[in-house]
Amino acid sequence: MIQAGVIGHPVSHSKSPLIHQHWMDRYAISGNYTAIDIAPDRLPGAIQDLIRKGYAGFNVTVPHKVAIMKLCHEIESSAKIIGAVNTVVIQDGKLQGRNTDAFGFIENMKAALPDFSCTQPVTVLGAGGAARAVIHALLHDGAPRIAVCNRSLEKAEVLQTMAPDRITVRNWEDRAALSGCGLLINTTSLGMKGQPPLEIDLAELSDQAVVYDIVYAPLLTDLLKQAQAKGCRIVTGIGMLLHQARPAFHAWTGIMPEVDEALTRKVLA
């Protein structure tokens, strides 16, 4: 009987139990995946509890993604580079921290557009934790030039240090300067249900460009609608959420699960 879960505070909104339970049913795994609410001051003790109870591992969401790193015995290089852990595997009572967001981002891209390769300039909107994972994935995939455009320029400048020869920074006011851009990615929270809209003029963007929004509620954001209206190919954000969960499920069951239509429908319902 495999025990796993997601830790956060709050955590009841998390889609992870639905995703992992779907795969446990589909692959006939005997197990339990639950949402575990842990207040920040209780984190070390609560993690000891999970170890004692024989958990195979757990996913990590806000606000624990950075704090959990101090409790890990080992941290994978991608998680170190991204600066956050979203998956912890427990082996012999020891915690191994991983980050599967970069994998989720790129796998979703490949699933949506199998022929796409990152050879043209990329523009990334945003410089938060999600942007860091996206940029790590893009660099790994060989993107030659990445422009990071963020409201707080100093946060973009911190991301630039990931690869100073391939990354440039741009003021938020210049976000419509998109001529020559082959891939535009929104990693900000703008356009998400309950958040302000993402205001951007796509007039300079080529209709050959791809537009990827990691926001998935709504699934078709205003940015994606605008891009579609121009004839651009689009990538929605729901697949990133689903694909990032795959290596975690693999870690605690040994099975690399598939993202299927039924799961996508369930998560969007």
Ligand code: ATR
């Ligand atoms: P995550 O970890 O999900 O990336 P985050 O670290 O809070 O979340 O980052 C949110 C991103 O959305 C940031 O790039 C943020 O810009 P700042 O770095 O300037 O804060 C961006 N963002 C949020 N609200 C914004 C707004 N109203 N206008 C422009 N950018 C905004």
